[in-house]
Amino acid sequence: MPSTPRTWPLLAVLVVLAVPGGDAERDAALKTITAKECAVRVETLAGPEMQGRGTPSAGLEKAARYVEEELAACGLEPAGPEGSYRLPYQLYCAVADPQGKAQWTDAAGAVQALELGTDFVPVPGSRPGAVRGVPVFAGYAIDASKEEWRDFASGKARGKLVFAFTREPRADDPKLKRFDGAEPTEASTFASKLRAVAEAGGIGLVLVPDPALDLDPGATVPDLVPLPLPRNFSAARLGQLAGWPDVPVISMSRRAAEAIFATDLGKHHADLDKRLRPKLLQAPEGVVVEYDAGLVEQEVPYFNLAARIRGSSGSGAVLILGAHLDHVGWNHGDDAGRMRIHPGADDNASGSAVLLEVAQACAALPPPQDDVLFLWFTGEERGLLGSRAYCEEPLYPHTQALAMLNMDMVARNDPRLLNVGGLWDRPEWARFLRKQARAIRSDLELDFDQGRDLYQRSDHFAFHEHNVPALFFFEGDLNKNEVYHRPGDVAETVDPGKMERIGRLFAATAYALMWEGERP
Numbered sequence: 001m002p003s004t005p006r007t008w009p010l011l012a013v014l015v016v017l018a019v020p021g022g023d024a025e026r027d028a029a030l031k032t033i034t035a036k037e038c039a040v041r042v043e044t045l046a047g048p049e050m051q052g053r054g055t056p057s058a059g060l061e062k063a064a065r066y067v068e069e070e071l072a073a074c075g076l077e078p079a080g081p082e083g084s085y086r087l088p089y090q091l092y093c094a095v096a097d098p099q100g101k102a103q104w105t106d107a108a109g110a111v112q113a114l115e116l117g118t119d120f121v122p123v124p125g126s127r128p129g130a131v132r133g134v135p136v137f138a139g140y141a142i143d144a145s146k147e148e149w150r151d152f153a154s155g156k157a158r159g160k161l162v163f164a165f166t167r168e169p170r171a172d173d174p175k176l177k178r179f180d181g182a183e184p185t186e187a188s189t190f191a192s193k194l195r196a197v198a199e200a201g202g203i204g205l206v207l208v209p210d211p212a213l214d215l216d217p218g219a220t221v222p223d224l225v226p227l228p229l230p231r232n233f234s235a236a237r238l239g240q241l242a243g244w245p246d247v248p249v250i251s252m253s254r255r256a257a258e259a260i261f262a263t264d265l266g267k268h269h270a271d272l273d274k275r276l277r278p279k280l281l282q283a284p285e286g287v288v289v290e291y292d293a294g295l296v297e298q299e300v301p302y303f304n305l306a307a308r309i310r311g312s313s314g315s316g317a318v319l320i321l322g323a324h325l326d327h328v329g330w331n332h333g334d335d336a337g338r339m340r341i342h343p344g345a346d347d348n349a350s351g352s353a354v355l356l357e358v359a360q361a362c363a364a365l366p367p368p369q370d371d372v373l374f375l376w377f378t379g380e381e382r383g384l385l386g387s388r389a390y391c392e393e394p395l396y397p398h399t400q401a402l403a404m405l406n407m408d409m410v411a412r413n414d415p416r417l418l419n420v421g422g423l424w425d426r427p428e429w430a431r432f433l434r435k436q437a438r439a440i441r442s443d444l445e446l447d448f449d450q451g452r453d454l455y456q457r458s459d460h461f462a463f464h465e466h467n468v469p470a471l472f473f474f475e476g477d478l479n480k481n482e483v484y485h486r487p488g489d490v491a492e493t494v495d496p497g498k499m500e501r502i503g504r505l506f507a508a509t510a511y512a513l514m515w516e517g518e519r520p
């Protein structure tokens with residue numbers, strides 16, 4: 001049956017749509033980048049399991065595994081050695097001195113060894129040094145008359161080795177009139193506790209994680225070590241910089257402390273918080289605790305994540321797309337030991353999530369002309385450690401890199417605002433980006449003027465230092481982001497629509513460059 005003339009135009013349209021390449025191919029790929037999937041990915045990466053993705057940490061390890069699984073699922077080629085997505089690099093860190101030891105003598109006179117790394121860990125900031133004494137458990141080690149809480153009022157901590165919970169009474173209770181409700185007070189910092197111990201005449205401080213944190217009872221304060229350091233820094237200088245009183249501090253697991261005090265510390269903690277009255281616990285007669293724990297510098301093997309799509313030309317040219325996967329974790333340094341997880345939903349679960357969406361969209365396309373490399377960096381929050389390490393040993397010579405496009409914080413601020421940094425001296429790139437935005441009818445408002453002061457502060461800058469054109473995709477005006485590096489940077493309040501818009505422009509730019517061979 002010949003077609004009737006009426007159906008011919010319809011067939012013609014279908015034929016046009018079926019032609020590979022061009023706008024239709026690009027637009028179909030862009031459509032797979034959705035607000036919904038961005039939101040799910042941010043929820044995952046900023047979820048409680050990931051514990052704020054500090055470098056290095058068990059939480060960041062989980063985040064890395066999630067990214068690896070997603071990359072494998074969309075069939076992207078691992079760019080690391082031996083079929084791995086992990087590109088190794090060395091993290092220069094303060095780690096627990098392996099000579100460190102702790103033990104206690106029980107009431108019967110038997111010596112019980114404690115295991116470094118599991119039962120106890122050193123606390124960065126502490127002075128090193130051996131200490132030996134009779135232990136007392138002094139609640140939260142808080143001496144704050146303003147809060148009507150004085151763990152040392154009895155004077156019985158003098159000459160003793162003080163154990164205490166981290167944080168403060170009912171730390172998560174917004175209704176509590178004392179201790180600023182759910183906001184941590186100054187009294188809850190490691191430094192304040194240590195000063196209180198020193199003033200009370202204590203000879204050591206053993207920090208036991210607040211049971212209200214619901215950590216494994218076998219866990220010490222998490223993520224204290226290894227602690228990445230600047231290359232020209234030493235572990236000893238950490239202590240000098242902290243300026244804490246000369247009282248050695250370690251963290252011990254609740255389980256180990258319970259053995260020493262022969263009591264249920266979970267119950268003791270519940271009593272303290274219920275009665276809201278300090279109470280000093282003595283260990284059984286004859287119990288003595290001793291420890292000597294410090295830090296040393298060491299290279300710790302770590303990794304960035306890398307996946308690639310091979311181009312058909314084999315020219316060796318590459319486009320690099322990146323985002324940092326890490327955040328500040330528990331932020332013990334800046335948040336002074338108050339032990340709150342910083343989920344880093346916007347910074348930078350958002351960029352990592354959108355990069356996964358972009359990678360997935362690109363993976364479904366036919367091969368590009370030249371290679372596309374996707375990098376998820378670690379150590380960014382510690383000073384661009386992962387990206388700088390990559391740039392020292394790049395997979396492609398820097399002269400072969402067409403550009404590096406980085407997304408860092410793309411999910412807050414004005415829903416339609418996109419700031420792209422690095423274009424001040426690159427008007428041709430500015431025009432190129434505007435052209436891509438028009439081509440996909442993006443309703444993003446592009447701002448290429450602001451953010452000069454931020455340009456050195458994310459991973460693209462490591463590439464800029466090697467003369468690679470480096471573009472910084474950013475939500476715009478950091479001053480409007482009230483949760484920047486705060487525990488409030490949670491997944492519930494990011495803007496998935498903004499991520500979709502930015503992801504689509506990011507991918508469209510990659511498509512124009514690598515699939516269509518356009519150049520700025």
Ligand SMILES: [Zn+2]
Binds near residue numbers: 324347348380408
């Ligand atoms: Zn960031």
